[in-house]
Amino acid sequence: MxxxxxxxxxxxxxxxxxxxxxGTENAKILAGGQSLMAMLNLRYVFPDVLIDINRVPGLAGIEIKRDRLRIGAMTRQRKIELDPLVNERAPIVAEALHLVGHRQTRNRGTIGGSLCHLDPAAELPTIALLHDAEIEIAKEGGRRTLPIADFIVDYMTPGIEPNEVVVAVEIPLWQDGHGYCFHEFTRRHGDFAVASAGCLVTCDASGTIDKIAIAVGGVSTVPLRGVEAEEVLSGTSGDDATVEAALSFCDGLDVLGDFHGSADYRKHVARSVLRKTLKTAISRARDRLGGLN
Amino acid sequence: MSERSIELTVNGRSYSGTADVRTTLADFLRHGLGLTGTHLGCEHGVCGACTILVDGVSARSCLMLAVQAEGSDVRTIEGLAEPNGDLHPLQTAFRDNHGLQCGFCTPGILMTLMELLDEQPDPTEADVRDAISGNICRCTGYQSIVAAAMQAAAELRKGRRA
Structure with missing residues (x-):
């Protein structure tokens, strides 16, 4: 056993x-189980009570209301990855999901489970942070919404109380034709990333970047927004020299070293992953807005 | 009281049994139902040996509790060959192409490929490699597995047209 x-x-x-x-103490919520079941099997966790929410109706589903994509917490990762609406309106979500584990784990794994597990190298928390997503949380007699920046408290520590459950995530959509890229480096496909990066960007008619969001994952205890890099690139044409200047944001990162590599190595990988991400996102923004530049 | 009775369908046949709530689905299949074709390697979701189909989709049976499969339609490696012993085209292709040596990973790989070939009857080699990226094989180097999957896909397409 x-x-x-x-x-x-x-x-x-x-x-x-x-x-x-x-009404319970030391309870764990079992969603898709792709992290929690492994932790139980390895006896990393000893809950007194396991609350299996797989048969709670209404927690799974994907809908777009106005300019917001709402995904129920129990929606399976593979459902989201293959959803035509997601692929059309938020292609970066599908691009990142393809890198989450393997098809067998994505078939069971949920978006809410990944957000609550909050592994620093996981793709979905980085994607949520990139979009300034909002997390819908329920408890007995109440509901609240938490911005993702407040939801991400610390290493594998989401900002929810033991009597609360995440019911959905709301992702503000970017305008049609925005540039996007999610890229990561792993030693083997499906592993947790040594470093990952995501970028969303739009350009105006002259090709100048008017809105950009950048996030990196895997390098620190939590996924991080690259605010300094966003500031360097905003209002520029996003040429190669400016991209290089934006990468200096990586120099200030407090990087974790572990068995995947030393902190120095990981910082080097983060720079390289971010460079590729930024260049791809900016070039897609230009292509998708009708071949400007 | 931590035992629960569980009813589920495995390979088209109804089974009922009891299991402690902390029994994984993999252990329930092997020890409770005697279906030992599903193999257990790492038991924490990394190696893919225990992959089965639950309600039509591939899943790690070590990362599910048996109680979670209550009422589910499960398919395991035991359900692939015909009752008279005739092999499924996927099994034949693995034999023809030396797609296995020790065979430990094979049940998980076959169940993953069952899902892939159902979704994508005409996959590329890259599709096959992507699908089985979550199944670790330490014998073959994967080349013969990919060749077997491509042969099986072609055979199954012929069968669909006939």
């Missing part, structure tokens, strides 16, 4: 789930 003993609860409505969360 691999996992330690626990009491198993399987709520069948969100209300029932919230009551269970309020």
């Amino acid at each position: 691999k996992p330690p003993p626990f009491e198993y609860l399987r709520p069948e409505s969100l209300d029932e789930l919230c009551v269970m969360l309020a």
